[in-house]
Amino acid sequence: xxxxxxxxxxRWTLFLWVMQRISGVFLxxxxxxxxxxxxxxxxxxxxxxxxxxxxxxxxLFGVTDTLLxxxxxxxxxxxxxxxxxxYVGSPKKRRAISVGLLLAGMVLFAYGLWAFLxxxxxxx
Numbered sequence: 649x650x651x652x653x654x655x656x657x658x659r660w661t662l663f664l665w666v667m668q669r670i671s672g673v674f675l676x677x678x679x680x681x682x683x684x685x686x687x688x689x690x691x692x693x694x695x696x697x698x699x700x701x702x703x704x705x706x707x708l709f710g711v712t713d714t715l716l717x718x719x720x721x722x723x724x725x726x727x728x729x730x731x732x733x734x735y736v737g738s739p740k741k742r743r744a745i746s747v748g749l750l751l752a753g754m755v756l757f758a759y760g761l762w763a764f765l766x767x768x769x770x771x772x
Contacts, residue, residue: 664726664729664730667722667726668723668726668730671719671722671723672723674715675719675720675723678712678715678716678719679716682712682713700767701767701770704767705768710768713764714761714764717761717764718757721753724753725749725750725752725753725756728749729746729749732745732749733745
């Protein structure tokens, strides 16, 4: 049986749609892990800069918080793209929206890493 041909733009839209769902699932899982650890596993830990710095220097929390940042930025930017596409029909305007949001997402992710890096390196 031959597979149906799907044009490249539709494949890309389908990919983004699927990734929106996957990023949502990962956001829920990572947030649950974050909340359970901070409030139930280690409830005696006082929230201070020094304690946050110690926690973020561990590989588990560094990776978890970086993934949380990445999934949150992707989910928000892709959600904004989907919402704006509902109101814009022109392919040129849609392309401009996609490029603008991609750049904004990259800037937000870089800014988040920049804010996160001093805690990881221990230079706060």
